[in-house]
Amino acid sequence: MAEIVLDNVVKRYPDGALAVDNFNLEIADGEFIILVGPSGCGKSTTLNMVAGLEDITQGELRIDGQVVNDKAPKDRDIAMVFQSYALYPHMTVGENMGFPLKLAKVDKSTIQKKVHEAAEMLELTQHLDRKPSNLSGGQRQRVAMGRAIVRQPKAFLMDEPLSNLDAKLRVQMRTQVSRIQKTLGTTTLYVTHDQTEAMTLGDRVVVMRGGIVQQIGSPQHLYDHPANLFVAGFIGSPSMNFVPGRLEGDGIVSALGEARLPDRIRQALERGNGSRDVILGVRPEDFEDARINGDKPGGRFSAPIDVVESMGSDLYAYFTLRGDVASSAELDDLAKDTGNDLHTDGTAMTARLDPTARIRQGDNVELWYNTDKLHIFDAESGRNLVGGDSQSAANAGTGR
Amino acid sequence: MSTQADLSRPAGGGHDADEEAVAIARKRASEGKKAEAKLGMMLCAPAALVMVAVMAYPIAYAFWLSLFRADLRTPDQNEFVGLSNYVTVLSSPIWWTAFGVTAFITVVSVILELVLGMLLAIVMHRTIIGRGLVRTSALVPYAIVTVVAAFSWRFAWSQDLGWLAGSSAPLTDRWSSIAIIILAEVWKTVPFMALLLMAGLALVPEDLHKAAAMDGGSAWQRFWMITVPLVMPSILVAVLFRTLDAFRVFDNIFVLTSGANETSSVSMVAYNNLIRGLNLGIGSTMSVLIFITIAIIAVVFTKLFGAAAPGSDEGGRR
16 A cells, blocks of 8 residues: 655657656545546556556656656556456466466465455456456456455556446446445556546546646546536536636626626636636536526526437436537547537537426427536636636646 | 247247248258358369379379389389388388487477577567568578578588688588588578567567566566467467478488488488489388378377467467
C-alpha cells in the first residue's frame, strides 16, 4: 500500500508529439482514482508511466516518497490488469495467478495458499487447473484480477479492465472490482473511457483531454461543478444539453427563451467578469413538464417533442431547438468521441421528466427548467463562469 | 416449460409427414456432400498426379532397384537379390562412418543454428531503426547459391591463398574440415531459422511481455518463461525442417572436401556409389536408407515433441 505522487509529469514522444502535459496528482494511500477521457487523451500513457512501461520525459513520479522514474517495472511493486487480460496461454489459471509469486521466489506452499485465497475471493477455485482459453470472458477477467491481487502489491493499475466484457457482466464486475478494492484497501489507479465507470467506482476522478488534466474531484463534485464545457459534457449520462445564449441585464436570452437568473448566479457572473456571449448548460433532469411544476421560479419555453421514451421511473423526451448550435472545440471533441458528430439542423436536447408527465410524441409542450441549476460557460474559453471550482479550472488553463 | 414444449413439437416431428421430410432432407444433404467431395477430388487430381509422377514413382523405383544387383558396368549380370544389398550396406564401415559424420554435422549445426537464429530473430523483431535494412542484410547468406558460397569458403580456407587460412591447410584434416563444413552450413541457414522463429515471435502479444514485466520478470526470465514456451511450435517446426535438411547435406561437402579424410555424408556416399560408381543397386539401397532415416526423424519429432508443444494442443491457443 502506498501513496503515489505525480509531480509535473510530461510525456513527449521522440517524434515531438506531446501525450501528457504537466500532470499533477497526489494519490493518497488506499485511494481509488479514475483517469477518464476520450481515446487519445493520454490516460493510458499516464498509467504506463506509473507502471514503468513508458519513460517519463519530465517531472517526477514518487511512490511512498521515493522517486521511481528510472526504476524498472519489476522493481516498483505494482500490479497491472490489462484490457486484453494478458493471461499466459501456456499456464493454467493457478499458474497464471501464482506467476508473480514464483518470480519473487516465494516457496510453493505459500504460493498455493495465496492462490487459493485469491481464487476463493474471485470464485475461481474450481477453474484453477484450466487453461485461460477454456474460460469465458468474465472468468478470464477475474483471473487477471487474481494475478494482481495475489502478490499484495503497493498499488493496482487497471487499464480499461472491463471494456472487453458485455454490458451486463461489466456492471456486475464493476461492483466486484469496487468491493475488492474496498476490502484490500490497495491504492488503485484505474483508466477508463466510460464515464459511468468513472462515476460509480472512483473516490476521485481525473478528467483528461488532449494530454491535459481538465479537472480533478469527486464524482459528485465533477457532476455538480464541472470546470469547463468538456467536463460538463463528458460526465453524466445522458449528457448535459448545451445552448448558446447571451447575458442581458439580469437575465439570459437563448433558444430556451428569456429567463431571470437567480442572485447566486448573477453575483458569480459579475465576479467572473466574462463576456456576454455564453453557452448555457442544462442537465436533462433539470427540465420538467411546466404543468407539473406550475409556478415554481425558473425558465419556460415550448418545443415540439420528437421522441418520448418511457423508462418506467423516468420519462425521456427528445426535442430539437431551432437556431444557433453551441459550438466549441471542446464540444466537437466530445461529439467525435461519442461518434455523434452528424450535424443536424438545430440542437438536439434531452429532458428527463417525471413519469406522470403526459407528453406524447409530436406534441408541442411547454417545458420548465431550473434556473438555479443552470451552468453558464464562457463561449470563448469554455470555462464555467458559475460555481466551477476555480482552482482546477485555472490549472487546466495554464496547461495549455 | 410448457411453452417450450409447445414450441418444440412442430420442429421435433412425431408425424409421418415430418419423418418423411427429415428423410428427404438427409438424402439431399448427403447427396450435396457427395457432389462436393467429388468436386474436391477432381480439383486435387492434377496436383496429386504430378506428385505421383515426380515423387511416388521415383521412390518406388529406387526401392525396386535396391532389391537387385544392378551395376551399369555389368548390365547383363542384373538379378534379383532380395535384401542382400541392405546387408552389404549396413555391414559396411564406410556407410557407418558417413552416418556418424552426417549425424554429427546435423546435431551440431542445428543446435548452433537454433541459438544464433533465435538471437538474429530477436534482433530483427526488436529493431526499430532501419528495420528493413537489418532484415534484408540478414537474409543475404540465404539468398546465395550454396555451391557458390561453398566455393568461396573453399577459397577462403585454401593454404597461402585464402584470407582465413594463412599458412595452415584446414581442409586437409578431418576434424577441421568438418568444422568448416558446419560453419558453411550454419552461416547459410541461420537466416532461414531466424525467419521461421521471427514469425513465431510476432505471434506473442506485446501485452504478455508487459504483464510479465509488471509481474516482476527480468528480461531473461521473460524470455525463458513466456517467449520460449509460446514460440515452441515455431522452434519445433524450424528444428525439424533444418534437421531433415542438414541430414541430407551434400553440396558443401562436395565442394569443400569431396568427402576426403572421411568427411563424406551419407548423401555423398550414395552419390559416389550411384552416379560415380554406376552401382544402381547399392546406390539405391543407400538412398532408401536415407529416406527411411529421415522419415524416422520426422515421425519422432511430430509424435514426441509435437504433442508436448504448448500451444499445439487445443487448450494452448486462444
